[in-house]
Amino acid sequence: MPESPSSSSAPAAAERSAVKAFGRFELRALLAKTERSMVWLAADPRIGRELILCMPRVAPNSEAAMAHWMSMANAGARIEHPKLAPVMEVGRVEQWPFIAYERSLGETLDERLRRTAAPTPLEAAEWMSQFLEGLAFAHEAGHAHRDIQPAHFLIDAQHKVRLIGLEVAQEVFPANVDFNTVTRRAVRESAEEDILCAGLLLHRILSGKRPLDQADLHAVVQQMQPLGKEVIRLGWETPHPIPDPLRAICNRATDRQARQRYLLARTFLRALEGWRLVAQQDEGGAIQLLLDKMQRNGHLPSTSGSLRRALGGNSGFDAQHTNVLSELVLKDMALTLELLRRVNNALRQQGHQGEAILNIQRALQMIGLDGLHAAVSTLKPWPGVLQPQAAERLKAVMQRVAKAGEVAQALRPAGYDSEVTFLIVILQNLGRLLLAYHLPDDALQMQHLMQVPEPTEDQPQPVGMSEQAAAYAVLGCDMDTLGTALTKYWHLGDDVMRMSRRLPVDAPVHKAMDDVELLRQTASLANELVDCFGLPETRRRAALDVVTRRYAKPLSIGAKDVQEALFGSPEKARERAAERPAPPDLEGESSHLREGAASAAAPSLRSRLTARATK
Incomplete structure (x- = not known):
């Protein structure tokens, strides 16, 4: 067996001399040795080049086992992908099989980390993304690696990463096994361990230290929960500050609970x-x-x-006032957003940069009945592209957002338009709504990560991930970043982008200095209050009290206001909103957010169209 020397005695010296030759190869250095495999730096005098030889730590124990190993290794070598190192040769020297790669493909991860300064978080993410591309392709082709190690991570001078060693570490069976009938370890189970080891690689790169101070990642896995008692989390003493989203991704990859980890390399x-x-x-x-x-x-x-059917028949809608029709439109979030998109896009095309309309009545006055027809006709009918279960989840999100909108209308400061307030609540949830519709599997994955796991002896009071941490772990960005990117795409302006971001739940709330911040706070309060109803009933009341106290002084509200908004009748809530003292004049007042400007007397659609025709 080609092992590295361990002493300076005469027999050891003779042994070193003996192991320098491995068939036609000259073994120059043992790059890595783990429980399952070895990686050697070798030279091939026949071609005059250096190679990397990957071989199992334990030789196949029979000719049948050797034939099986060679068959699987050749199958893995036939997989072609830019992030999988091309195999130069699959061969054997006596009882030792090997896979050979060109040394010119790069150095191992450990060699790179010893030779250069620690990579930045962006560089680390780029390296791991390339590595995971190759691993995901191999998994999808039906192969598992089974011994992901830093030595199997090759990186060249141009930061191009390739995976080596596929199908080197195979299952060891008794010598008399029938490989045509034996049930091998499930590829899926092996693939999940590959992904966990990839997470340990990311941890190794970001932390600058070996996990548990061990070189063999498979040995680390054996000590991690649930197999062992160790927990691997990224510490705070790192070569570079680690951004929260990347920290959440790394920690999820090595989470103590197997169900919280990435199960697919493609998801990671x-x-x-x-x-x-x-x-x-x-x-x-x-x-x-x-x-x-x-x-x-x-x-x-x-x-x-x-x-949709009524507009198709034109049954009396041309005589309706816009305030009546706007109430119908606001019940349909898709149509509400489509009208906002259309009217603000029209404003931008007319040269009104930085302005935005956040009132459905004004939007209807601008686009008229024909514009409403056009908006309705472009929308897919429910449930669109969703399957029934995903449609139910989207409906639940919409109901929660609608409830938060009603609460915000009840709690809004006196003098501010109710439709504007409702629409800001929708925009603060835009990322959540679109995620539930377009990426329902990712939304469900986030939901699972946020669920509180069952208590265990080690974790008697477990907690689920926060929404922000779950979003980081699944998407790489939070919901506010997702939502504001979409408002930017719709050209809704800087003020709207600012209002569409919720206040951070871990930061104090200060008195607003302008209309935009005041309405942003009101919508954030409503969303946080409704979010409390997703908590277990034993924690709900305390959470509601915390949120109420947090916003009480900046928004001049009390517990009675919140109770009425959450549980009272809409009429009483509106009465309390009207009785609430109006705030003083604020800096940078945005008149379109005020009730007088946003909800001025609205003519009927018929009169609006008539006026347009007579111009």
């Missing part, structure tokens, strides 16, 4: 790519994927089938 890759592209200020990842899907399938499916 998407999260890293999503963060990397956002960090580079390039609208890629989840953002670009959503934009592409919106181009094909629209933003949301329409829920107002009756309105």
